[in-house]
Amino acid sequence: TQVLQADDVTDDDLDLAVALCSNLEAVQESEVAKQAYEQLGGILAKKKKPAVRQLGQQFLGSARRIGLVGNEMQISGKTVDGKEFRWDDYRGKVVLVDFWATWCGPCIAEIPNVKAAYDKWHGEGFEVIGISFDREGMADKVKEFITKREMPWPQLYEGKYWSTSLGENYDVSSIPFVLLVDGTTGEILATREKLRGPGLSDFIGEVLANRTVK
Numbered sequence: 001t002q003v004l005q006a007d008d009v010t011d012d013d014l015d016l017a018v019a020l021c022s023n024l025e026a027v028q029e030s031e032v033a034k035q036a037y038e039q040l041g042g043i044l045a046k047k048k049k050p051a052v053r054q055l056g057q058q059f060l061g062s063a064r065r066i067g068l069v070g071n072e073m074q075i076s077g078k079t080v081d082g083k084e085f086r087w088d089d090y091r092g093k094v095v096l097v098d099f100w101a102t103w104c105g106p107c108i109a110e111i112p113n114v115k116a117a118y119d120k121w122h123g124e125g126f127e128v129i130g131i132s133f134d135r136e137g138m139a140d141k142v143k144e145f146i147t148k149r150e151m152p153w154p155q156l157y158e159g160k161y162w163s164t165s166l167g168e169n170y171d172v173s174s175i176p177f178v179l180l181v182d183g184t185t186g187e188i189l190a191t192r193e194k195l196r197g198p199g200l201s202d203f204i205g206e207v208l209a210n211r212t213v214k
Helices: 011-026 030-044 050-066 105-124 139-148 165-169 200-213
Strands: 094-100 126-132 155-157 177-182 188-190
Antiparallel strands (some): 177 188
């Protein structure tokens, strides 16, 4: 950290910081990696150079991402129809937040799994919210896509591509990226490791069953 405190941070210094945090994540030292991201990100985010500040913000986003499960999530914005999204409407629900885009092949491949879970569990309190990473001027294409694919859940759309606000806040650097959220408390229940593939519907059923037992 002393090296990064200097006014003139070199590219080698930055590469070393990235490698350190990435390696900590790779060996599943999650808590140590989170602390490293927070400490280094806090330093870099205050630098004068825009690129260095941006890296600092990415580090801080990575820290938030690592600590997602158990933390509170707040969702706000406008839907692709231009309507204000109301998170309060999802109280009492289990909500899958799906970061995706119409241009993302793996995202499209996951749609049948999401639809299967939605069709089976929607009546039991399961909801889906899409966060579109589509570019500016693509609102009509997004609407056409979700109509054709019969995706009835709301889609938040900013037209900011990778700079989508919620994506930046949670360091979403690849899609599809999904989170399962308690609509009452905002607590993040699970991340994408458990929320992809044909087993999604069964996992949602387990979560709903456990909530009923409680």
